[in-house]
Amino acid sequence: SQQGEEDPQALSIQEGENATMNCSYKTSINNLQWYRQNSGRGLVHLILIRSNEREKHSGRLRVTLDTSKKSSSLLITASRAADTASYFCAASGGSNYKLTFGKGTLLTVNP
Amino acid sequence: NAGVTQTPKFQVLKTGQSMTLQCAQDMNHNSMYWYRQDPGMGLRLIYYSASEGTTDKGEVPNGYNVSRLNKREFSLRLESAAPSQTSVYFCASSEAPGGEQYFGPGTRLTVT
Numbered sequence: 001s002q003q004g005e006e007d008p009q010a011l012s013i014q015e016g017e018n019a020t021m022n023c024s025y026k027t028s029i030n031n032l033q034w035y036r037q038n039s040g041r042g043l044v045h046l047i048l049i050r051s052n053e054r055e056k057h058s059g060r061l062r063v064t065l066d067t068s069k070k071s072s073s074l075l076i077t078a079s080r081a082a083d084t085a086s087y088f089c090a091a092s093g094g095s096n097y098k099l100t101f102g103k104g105t106l107l108t109v110n111p
Numbered sequence: 112n113a114g115v116t117q118t119p120k121f122q123v124l125k126t127g128q129s130m131t132l133q134c135a136q137d138m139n140h141n142s143m144y145w146y147r148q149d150p151g152m153g154l155r156l157i158y159y160s161a162s163e164g165t166t167d168k169g170e171v172p173n174g175y176n177v178s179r180l181n182k183r184e185f186s187l188r189l190e191s192a193a194p195s196q197t198s199v200y201f202c203a204s205s206e207a208p209g210g211e212q213y214f215g216p217g218t219r220l221t222v223t
Binding site: 101 | 115144146151152153154155156159161167169170201203207208209210211212213214215216217
């Protein structure tokens with residue numbers, strides 16, 4: 001299984017602080033993706049990092065990938081109350097490129 | 112563009128009843144997916160279709176069937192619903208296997 005596992009399961013911070021979430025996976029990957037899910041909604045794609053990349057930025061998001069440790073991290077800088085959501089990592093690998101999702105980190109940003 | 116649409120949004124079934132969940136995408140994507148999401152379990156892949164004309168089992172296919180009707184539409188059928196199939200079902204699509212996926216709003220299914 002390519003399963004991603006996020007850590008921590010839940011994170012509560014104050015507005016303006018940075019939030020860091022970690023993801024570990026089990027076998028080699030083609031890419032690793034991060035998604036956000038607001039309560040009761042579908043998932044929204046945030047960022048994709050390929051196996052040959054080490055870091056990627058998108059706005060206030062920074063993703064790193066360490067294939068030697070089979071881990072990735074998502075950093076959200078200067079968090080806002082609107083960032084409150086669940087965040088999932090998903091690993092894509094193997095010949096069929098299926099995505100395997102972790103169980104998510106619930107981020108709460110307090111105003 | 113509507114993106115990925117799913118119908119119905121909510122459904123209550125009795126044990127043993129059947130139903131079909133509909134999914135359509137208007138992004139001309141090749142690949143489509145069905146997931147279920149249960150509390151504390153994340154998303155689990157039920158079936159996927161890498162391209163029109165192909166379907167394959169995912170992690171939890173038992174009790175489900177799928178049809179890739181055309182490039183736009185991918186339906187999920189429960190032939191004989193069981194309480195264990197109570198869940199939120201998401202359809203998603205991507206341009207190619209392994210690419211970023213676009214999700215529908217979900218169908219909340221309760222089986223009593």
